[in-house]
Amino acid sequence: MDSLLCDELLQEIFHRLRPPSHAAVSLVSKRWHRLLRSSTTSLSLYLPPPYDPTTIASLSSFLSQHPFLDNLSIATSPLAVVGDNLLLSVSASCPKLRSLRYLTNPLSPFSLVVISTSCARLSSISIALSRPLSLRWLRFFSGLKCLSLYITNAASELEASGVEEKIDAFDVEFCLENLSLSGIVSEDRGLGLLWRNCKNIRKLHLQSCASLGDYASVSGFVKILKGLRELELRACRSIVDGVLLKVAEHCVSLDSLLIYDGGSQEGLMHFINHSKCNLRRLDLRLPLDLDNTHLIALTENLNFRGLVSLRLESCCLVTGDGLKVLARTVGVKLEELALVNCDVVERESGLLTALGQDLKRLRKLDLSFNETMVDKELTLMLASCSFLIELKLRGCHGLTDKSAASMVRSCENLQIVDITCCGIEMEGVELLVLKSKRLRQLEVESNRLSDTARISASSKYIELVS
Structure with missing residues (x-):
């Protein structure tokens, strides 16, 4: 054969x-x-110690046996400073590489310049850098579309705040479309090189950033907002309000906004009231100051009437009244709703039923970690949501097999279901697998899968994720 x-x-x-x-x-x-x-076109490798010349040579030999490799992710022990040697080995062995990820150790500008020459097709890199920041090497990556930078050393380790770069002579327009920065502080100089020369940014992701850089850098930030479509702010509490202020004033193309652990009541309200963006996706996680006034303001801004996805997580000040007003206003187009760990779901009886009646076009519903939610509440909502294709109930301990029966009965289009750490038992899981007509993926613990469910899932090509 x-x-x-x-x-x-x-x-x-x-x-x-x-x-x-x-x-x-x-x-x-x-x-x-x-x-x-x-x-093989994609590899994810972990290299254990020791990191001697033999190890580097072995890596180079191994990579050379993969001539069509275009996606490479490498991890090493964080105590071993071998990043530059590894990168030089990669540059010599992977000329067709398009995506590179190495975050364990910071890389030097020299090694980055070398790989930009050897791997001319690189369009995505995720790397760690150390302070003082130097971004001059970026001009050598002419085809770079996605860039993720993680700053590893503490700001206190910055030697006399570093030597300020004379970047004006190196200004060149970059082709970057996706930009992710983590760990930026106010002492970081030279970020103006990014803000001034990234005019094609479509997605911006800031994580654990206390600033947008030094004063000279911040002044150029608004230049990247013109075509911005997606913005993610994670654990950036000290800069969220300032960023939202600039977005509301200068950005009209924003399509998706995610805020995780940050923002004041006034800052978020100013954005909602003054934004000119036709926002379609809003994701707010741990917004401690979010309340009904914000939800009602969303309905009053005509630019937000096209909202198709709303995700709320751990919103302790929101009540059913605010959610009902929002559902009645945007329910015609809303396709995705997430109320994750929102005690209003458990606190107000009948809320889910009312939401289901106004949100009949829902295709994705996430009610995870509402631990005391009961079958009756979910069943009455699902009766109105016949178009659902994805349902997540992770951590909903109050549910029973009755909820599984209601999924089968009311949601014939279900394709993806997550009932991990849920109260549904083995019989309910088996019912889902046997009776769901279009189920393609089920997340559930292996000890709740009967032999019958496993055999049926295999014959129906249902992916079981434990």
Whole structure:
């Protein structure tokens, strides 16, 4: 049989296999092992110590056996400072690389310049840098579309705040579309190089940032907002209000906004009232100051009437009245609703029923970690949500097998269900697998899967995620 299959056909088969099957394929024969490596396009590696020249040479030899590799993620021990040596090895062995991720140790500008020359196709890199920041190497990556920078050392380790870069001579327009920064503080100089020259940014992600850089850098921040479509602010409490102020004033293209742990009541209200964006996706997680006034303000801004996705997590000040007003206003178009760990779901009886009647076009519903939510509340809501294709009930301990029966009865289009750490027992899980017509993925603990459910899931090509 092995001799009947040509190399090209085997490689095409290997391309279609899921990664867990690769280990078995490599044991069939030396030929299959060689063809598997030559057809592999993505690798995720962990290199254990020791990190001596032999290890680096072995990595280079291993990577050279994957001539079509275009996506590489490497991790090492955080105590070993070997990032530059690894990067030089990658640059010599992976000329077709398009995506690189290495966050364990900070890399030097020299090694980044080297890989920009050797791997000219690189379009996405996720790397760690140390202070003082130097971003001059960016001008060598002409095709870079996605950039993620993680600052590793503390601001107190900055030597006399670093030497200020003379960046004006290096200004060049970058092609970046996705930009992610983590750990920026007010002492970080030179970020103006990014703000001034990234005019094509579509997605901006800031995480654990206390600033947008030093004063000279901040002044150029508004230049990236013109075409911005997605904004994520995670654990950036000290700058959220300032960023939202600038977005409301200068950005008209924003489509998606995510705020996790940050923002004041006044800052969020100012954005809602003055934003000119036709926002379609709003995700607020741990917004401690969010209350009904914000939800009602959302309904009064005509630019937000096209909202298709609303995700709220741990919103302790929101009540049913605010959610009902919002549902009546945007219910015609809303396709995704998440009320994760929102005690209003458990506190106000009949809320889910009322929401279901106004949100009949829902396709995705996430009610995870509402621990005391009962079957009756969920069942009455699902009766109105016949278009659901995705339902997440992770951590809802108050539910029973009755909820599984209501899913089968009311939601014939369900494709993805998450009932991990949920009160639904083995019989309810089996009912879901046997009776759901379009189910394609089920997340549930393995000890709640009967043999009958496993066999049926396999025959119906349902992916079981434990």
